[in-house]
Amino acid sequence: GIARRSMDFHKLNSFETFKEVWSCYGYGENLEDMLEREFTRMKGTIYLDHAANTLYPESLVRSYSLDISRNVYGNPHSHNASSRLTHETMERVRYRILQHFNTTPEEYSVIFTSGCTAAIKLAAEVFPWRSQTESEAGSHFCYLTDNHTSVVGIRGLTSNRGVVTLPVSPQEVENRAKDKILGEVAVCQTPHLFCYPAQSNYSGTKYPLSHVEGLQARRLYPACDHRGHWFVLLDAASLVSCSPLNLQDCPADFVPISFYKIFGFPTGLGALLVRNHAAGILKKTYFGGGTAAAYLSSEDYYVQAANVSDRFEDGTVSFLDIIALNHSFEALYRITGGMQNIQQHTFGLARYTYMLLSSLCHGNGRPVTQMYTLGQFDSPSTQGAILNFNLIDSCGEIIGYSQVDRMASLYNIHVRTGCFCNTGACQSFLGITNQEMRRNLQAGHVCGDTIDLVNGQPTGSVRVSFGYMSTFDDCQKFLSFVVECFVEKPVTVDHARLERLKAAIVSNEEKTVNISEVTHKVEEKKKGPYILTNIYIYPIKSCGAFEAQNWPVGPQGLLYDRSWMVVNGNGVCLSQKRESRLCLIRPQVHLSSNELLLRASGMNTISVPLEIRTEMHASFPVCQSKVCGDRVETMDCGDEAASWLSDLLEQPCRLIRQSPDFTRYMNKKSDTGKSVTTSTLSLVNEAQYLMINRASVELIQKVMSSRQDYPELDTENIISRFRSNFVISGVEPFEEDNWSHLVIGNIRFMVRGQCVRCQMVGVDQNTGTKTKEPLMSLSAYHNGKVSQGQATSIHPILSSCLFTMFFF
Template sequence: MVLDYFNASPKEYKCIFTSGATAALKLVGEAFPWSDQSCFMYTMENHNSVLGIREYALSQGSAAFAIDIEESLDHSRGNLMSVKVSQHQIQRRNEARFFEKEPTGGAYNLFAFPSECNFSGLRFSLDLVKIIKEDSDRILEGSPFCSGRWMVLIDAAKGCATQTLDLSKHPADFVVISFYKLFGYPTGLGALIARNDAAKLLKKTYFSGGTVAASIADTDFIKRRQEIEELFEDGTTSFLSIASIRHGFKMLNSLTMPSISRHTTSLTTYVRKMLLALKHENGASVCTLYRSDNVKVVCHGWGPIISFNLRRPDNSWFGYREVEKLASLSQIQLRVRNIEWERTLGFPQTGCFCNPGACAKYLGLSHSDLLSNIEAGHVCWDDYDVVNGKPAGAVRVSFGYMSTYEDAKMAYLLWMWLLKFIDFVRTSFVSLPNQIGRYHLRERPSSFLNEGPRKLLAGGVFLKSITIYPIKSCAGFSAASWPLSSTGLQYDREWLLKSLTGDILTQKKVPEMCLISTSIDLHQGILFVESPRCKERLQINFKSNTCNGSTGEDFHIHGQRYEGRSYNNEVNIWFSQAVGQPCCLLRCSMSNYYLNNSRCVGMRRDVQSRLNFVNEAQFLLISKESVSDLNDRISSNMKNSALGVAVQVNPMRFRPNLVISGGEPYAEDGWRTLKIGDNCFTSQGGCNRCQMINLVNEGGQMQKSNEPLATLASYRRVKGKILFGILLRYETADEVEQETNSWLQVGQEIHPNSF
């Protein structure tokens, strides 16, 4: 059935089931007959899973290089299309061994390309199979690898869902597919379709119970199975999943590939035209689409993918994370995978989609840009979407098959989704005249945060509450007075929980952490911790030797290196029960945790102070008046939209250290410095809010809504951030000792200095 779908004769091809397309690619990389005369050539537009084959090639002494492919008219050959290859730098890990002998031309080389680029939707011409296999001398003229024996691998995981791949016309040696990407089910099942003669060249090392005919335990003897599928399918295949794919093929065959292709093309064309039509009030285009109809690559059309970024009226970029954050408030999920919506309707995602070559190519990122981004702390899956003024990724919308247009329900859902998506982009990112106060406000100049001089109320501004959060992401406790240290409030965020795999646990990953309550007795020097999941209250003595070992554990958070001390097994078992997964408690060491990497400037707000396990700065300050204004706006929005009873937000929803009372709403935005009692603080700017403030603990259960982030997004967006509250740094002359003699006390008057 699989071979029939690709019009591959069983006499020429075999289907090897794997755990996915990635496993199929890994199989080829592991077993390919690499030598120091071999070469792995691949197009720049390739998934990371294809690029990973490079490691096998280089480790065996082979060369590897990326190429760009262009086509042009060859007048000397009767105006036939001629393929031109632009070769990137050759990569090799053992140059000396390579130059010991001249290439003989007998080595096996591998060329890999996708049938469809998962970043741009570019469809490569499948004629590349014959061109590379039969005309490599001309295509790679001057290259030491032009006369080798070339084999071709096609990554068809994305392309074969909407484009026919006929192996009788395009006889590739290897084709990898994913059934999940083909028709949405099952997950964890893919296949390698291999030509029989090519598969026999693969050198398999490992053997398992299902791949050998006989073996002897105490001597070097095995007899491998002869059939290709039996030789390469290690262990028990997912036979239930394999049995289910016939239903997927039955559906695809009933729809027919030409119909699916026409359908997805029409959807893509519609959305593309709608996005290109969006203009700001000054006439500037809103969307930059990463596709050129004048592209000169060997192209067989475009798949149902639209990758784009959004610009402000001044031509600066909206980050894709900002798009993702606002989309979630409009009930448009950009990252959560859902089979029905991903495969049958539109599926937006953000980032580089594991295709670094295409990402760099279309975004115009040079090697120096990429290295600079990495040195600045940018890695896959992080929140740094615009680095040094350039986007580090994009937003992608892709389409797949659906039932039929005659299926009224599915057609209606699809149409409503398209309208909702286009309306979301228009209302959230398009600058229009005379609409400053509405939801779609994109940017305001920085001066909007300080609209004229702020006047204090007659009673002045006072410190209303002090909250300490000893363990990162766990509940804090309030105090009438509390000592200050060179890291902020003493003991604030001095502990954290770390999983056994090395991940730092936060409420984003483990919402139950908010149920863990804490308190500190300064006189006894004890941290008390309680959880509804644990019968006993845990006591941690600051000064007792409860930490294991004499050396600390090094790790990084937000670009800063820390040294943490771990606790004994009894403490770790308690916290593992409290959060429902194995973890360990770490305490920030007293030594060597200054931010010492200047390349991380800009990624973390406070780069001068000593910091415990905080995200950006030592303190977060929230104004009671600002929260009251926010609640008024939420109530007004609820009344206007007839959505029911408005949610009243408590200041503690924002996890502040300091809550102040008095003054006008948002007066704190304009403060440069402030003095509380005899203690001086410097503002680090506004605090960028995320979905965490939409989570609330109700009766021991975490509940999520759109508020207050949705309302804040309507009037508090500045340069891609939704700001509420300000971050502070404690100005102390004592840069060495942890403890100071200074205290904060509820009721102290606050004296700010504005910009």
């Protein structure tokens, strides 16, 4: 009873049998429908080389092409409108990358590179290696022998710096981990670097990520044997192609990644994620464009940029490729729902293929394959979607990988062969000694060639790997190919191995957020002597005004003022600077019915809720955006509002609102430079409120009238362009520039400073047309300065209360 006959194999190699032993297949819809829609070019192709490069969905390329054909993206180092659009979109992408790995800008910085190899090289070049001295030992460069060539190549940078190179086998780290050796408290600060693969690109073995902290804390070998400060570079390129990486659980100091392995597109782009805690040790010598805060060309004087990303991104980064990442993330999550789903899907296919392939036998009972894996595909937490093996003929001889590759090409099956830029794992699994490696070179074999056997011994192997768009049909056709071309008939299978097939359990983690509320008492304030003539609320940032006779004052300003904003397809905030038609959107707040109405000429009126019940939060996707350099957490308002805006503005748009669980503070420091308690903000630019003086506007109107060949604008048209919350009268022109505070009703407002204006005041709020006025007249009157109005806020203690403001 060891084997069953060939008809049993064909029954096993069926989708029905696969579903019996693995339930996590696909992403909710029919996988064939998704392939027909997104991967039509792959018809007739069995692509099983996803560890080298996965495939991109066609909607990704269409979306990206539409983006760059509609928008002007300038060099992010400039400050014009197109450049700001590029910079803001790139910052949005950085946030999405960190969010993807469950971390934040406060913990990690994203440094864009040309790929994972460039990221590894950068980390090695700026790491502060120390040579040995009489009083202190020198730095150690350690790496797991199961590491990519790009990691081992760091040796070339450290060899002439007096750094000790120490290769470590996975077993050495594992054995010491089981021994639970505790490292002594480090008394010296010599920096050491350990390079640790999250997943072997050779075998798909996932190494314990808990070892990262163990190495940093000197509990594991070799850190426990060498004093100093140990940093860990986690090579995550192979892992993150099909698996999630949570940097909260695994706080590596440096994490190089490659994006085409995750998305398929764009290529030539990677990143080094640097833990901000470790960024201060890095020592950079060369400085390129954009990396300096200041330098002198005539003296050896240079001050590096304060921002970690700016400091290490020499010159102009590949910004169009970075913008493409926004579409890559969008497509990946839209199609699959996230990396956890991808991990379950791909592991199931790999595991099933492994079990059948490893169970195949020739008619004489000899095994068909020699599998190279440290485990038995028991769990997606210990094994990725990679199979590595060699085929064996019925006499027990290895079949060269080049022969397998040639035959696979006849069936249009794409696999990878060789050593996969991982000589350490290749030697370990194939049993090739260092002496034999040298002899193979003398025999003419070099990395990447087709010499697969030397003296009958393999020089490499075959690797099959899966991606999120892989199907059971890929597995089935590959297994049938192996049986048809390399198995001596009749086909038999090892029944004992097949008994190891079992279903896996998918665990779901839930997160909860606790919300606390604080209330404060309110002091009575005196009235001021002037008249408040208008109150304006702008519910949606950069859209039309909503005028009220009286209005509540909330914790962040006028209630619901700038609580929503419109973002483009890349998640970047739209303003009238780039899309003047925003002013044609006339939002109206209805407090009694708890709804925000969106109105525009020629469009149906739609509504979104003012307040979202706590239990509904989970159904509103949380995203991150940016306002005036500040990171803000927002919630998407749904497809109906997005479709309405997209139709009106003729470009992909979404309506988002500030998350109720997110608090943003004014950027305010005391005279001593220390942070002080500040007011909270909505999605406004700088302050809670903006006040303008009607007399000051009328004076600018006179300046405009005196300018030749320019149509006269009425006072209300000009006032609307300045988009203030409060309009006051009874004041001399620009008298407000000298105020320190003002009192409206029983509310005391602190004046934060003059509001410096931009070209947005040139947008006629009734038509959306752009003019050069009143900005030119402002500049003429103020001798080049363009300020108008005062930014104000309520004291933080008062701003947590709810008032109602009336005209008086």
